[in-house]
Amino acid sequence: MTLWQVALVDLGVLALAGLGLLVALQVGWQRARARWEQELGADPRQSPTELLFSLRATTPAEVVLTALRAAQGRVAEHPMGSAPLVQWLDHLAWDPATISPPPLPRRRVVDTRVRLGPRAARPLELALPVLPAPMGYGVGVTDAAKVALAQAATVSGTAAASGEGPYLPEERAWAHRWILQASRAGWAHQRAVVALADMVEIQIGQGAEAAIGIAKGPRHLPRRLRHASDHPRTPIRIHARPPRSLAAWIRAIHRANPAVPVGVKLPASAHLEADLARLLEAGVDVITLDGAEAASANSPAVISDHFGLPTAVAVARAHRWLVAQGLRDRVSLVASGGARGAADIAKLLALGADAVAVGTSLLLAMSHGQVHRVVPAAGPAALVLAAPRIPGGGLKVGDAAEHLARWFAATREELVLIAQALGVPSLRALNPSQLVARSEEAARLFGIPYAGAPPGRPPAAWAHNLTALAAGYRRLEQILDGIGRGLGLRPPAKGGGEYGGG
Template sequence: MKAFSLSVLASLVGLTVILCLLVLLGRRIIHFIFSFVFKRITTEPYWSNLFESYNLAKMIGLGRMIETELRSAHGKPPNRPFGRRQGVSPWQDLFFNPVYLYRLPLLDYTTVGTGVVIGPEARHPLKLKIPILIGGMAYGTALSARTKQGLALGATMAGTATNTGNGPFLPAERTAAEKLIIQYSRGSWAKDLEVLQEADAVEIQLGQGLWGPAPAEVPASRLARNPKLRHLLGARPGEKAEIPPRLLEAQTGQEIAGLIADLRAQTGGVPIGFKLGGTQWLERELEILVRANPDFIAIDGLEGGTHGGLGSTLDSLGTPTLFALVRARRFLDQKKLTGKISLLVGGGLYSSMDFLKALALGADAVFIGTVALLALVHTQAVKVLPWEPPTALIFESSGQKQKFQIDQGGQSLANFLKASVQEMQVAALCLGKDHLTAVDKRDLSSINQELASYLGLQWCGDPAQE
């Protein structure tokens, strides 16, 4: 015991001496390093100067520079989590118009209604307490089971729905989710009657955001390490699981309509809809889709996140969310389908005011992904930082996924959703509107004259017109 005490004391003394030396020598060490680097940068010619890396990063962009190195290292397109680096929809140029006496603001924000009905003409419409849904994010091919359970739990606590994404059906997600949208994937899995009958709505996935209809696959080597995932995806040993670029069982308008009818019959009448990415051909795509009589259409704009999308496509494929939303709403209005087919939109929506602006421009509800994951992880990120990114907690392929706490994550997500809705209610109060669905483009103005003209809004420099 005495020897142990002496060893502990010696260790403490040693640490104290080392700390003292660091304090005494710290300034000199830092000065030496700084002087060495500064002299190199300010005296060496550019061809051998470290500062040239800064010039390259500024010219090419740090992200493109890193992705160039990844391509060079692996000979494959780099898979970039979460999608595009920058948003392009000009949400920041839109502002809400508060009222004072012209129309009286409400007295209590808690009286502002928040509920929404998806697929109002379905036999069993999807009724939600808030107009913010959790978008499709796949189990197994992207997220871990614990992450999917956390998303489902948070959605349930906030009174909204979550979405299975294009991965296999996860019974634990169904258990945690009061309202679950099952995505009918372009892959071959999760399409049997037993799975479809678990749905509160079915979303036929034609494509998404900036990933578009691009194919995807889960390599056989990865499935060999995860027999459970291989079984759920229906792949044989040694085979890969594939998502083709189109829905093989329904490729014409007539076949699409037949698929809708079959899914309605199999599910007992829950809302059946489509998901597609924004595109310049949007109206032509919608023309085909509305003939099939869907209950909702979900549009994922250019800024939508995705797991492992090819870096080269993520900056250039699709149409920005704001413009896709406006065009889709105009199309449905012209076809007199407003109030019959619900319009959902997502992609690059991160804050409560983004959500409310999207509603004002015609969305019946919004769906979120990247920001939902950020809220879900919250302070649990410290379990892996600074040595690994927070995404190590949520992805199926990560060795750190078991550190994620489902209940804690669910509560964090629910807190984010509840706070966001409260902020939307306060904004509606200031506009004199008693329901979030009553907020429309007349409540918006823009500092951008061209954008105001396109959207049919007031420019901030002009007086309001009735």
């Protein structure tokens, strides 16, 4: 046989083999389909179709948590926060500027700056109202993630935050503006560390963990953190109660660093108005409300999934209360938990926040382009969450910082675009009157017009403006009373406190 004849025979054999394979696959598929059709009609208790009913009644996440409890006999924990029962920010939409007011042209500059702690001697000034959420080294994320966050924050004109972990020198070295989170643990309270901060935030609790105490065993900690500990074989603890009273803590911070704002971070609770009153009485400059959607590296599911108020609800309530008390200009309000991007950030600003802290989206942004090195052996978060051993060689800091900086740049452009579409020249001009509710429940909850209502504002939509007007008159009356008493024209007011009576 010639070479061509051999080739033709080989091709014929391959063709027959391929045809046989196709026939076999067709027969196999028909048999499998027939088997599944029979299974669909069988008793689900004895059929794989039972899984469909189980997953309808129990979410995959709950199946995993149940397996954790069964296997370990301990409190089940999970990372990355909790999905809210209602995503309230998705129930809100913007009312676009059309004829009056008109939108701004794309070339028009929009002011994105913000000052946190306006009554402090040296307020924290940021180029945009977006902050990286505090993530502690060792107890939350890796040192590489901390450095990437600090570098991106500096390039983007915002501030890096220490989180509740120990002091990381290289983070402070890279951060142009740095927020020290004074935690309930036994570290980072030294006077020299406090003096390095551009703002100090006292951590009373957080949305994913309420205000419970936390213990992390040595096997969960990075080697560097274990070696730095005085007791490397014992768990590190973040206590439930602060090491001192709030007033004493604030005084100690002012002694070490008198010019910077002092803030407090706490979980959003149903009694938040009482919390606000006590914080203002203590002289706090910045209040961070951490909503139920907030994430952490690893939190008890029974706390993370079932405690606290949604961030949007908490911010709206806090803003209304501060305005009603005539105290809105005394304190800055930071929203934390569940903000995914510029749309969520802008809505929280409109509801009353001065700035918004973002966490999970930044972790996703910094790991962009590197996830393939750990998946499928581990989840994407393994690149950034602290552990004794990081798979895939760990996070590449340069790439992570670059992608974070691009995320901040894109978010700033999107915030500017929202302001232009609303016809306002500054992000500080965002307010509830520019929002419409996509559901009647959201309209009642936030006091804004329902998109499905006839033209004209319902009574609830006037609540924000009337409250602000009443607070302004009250403030003016306090000023006039003070002038009158100074001139001897009015007797001293009876009752009331530092902020007036009533």
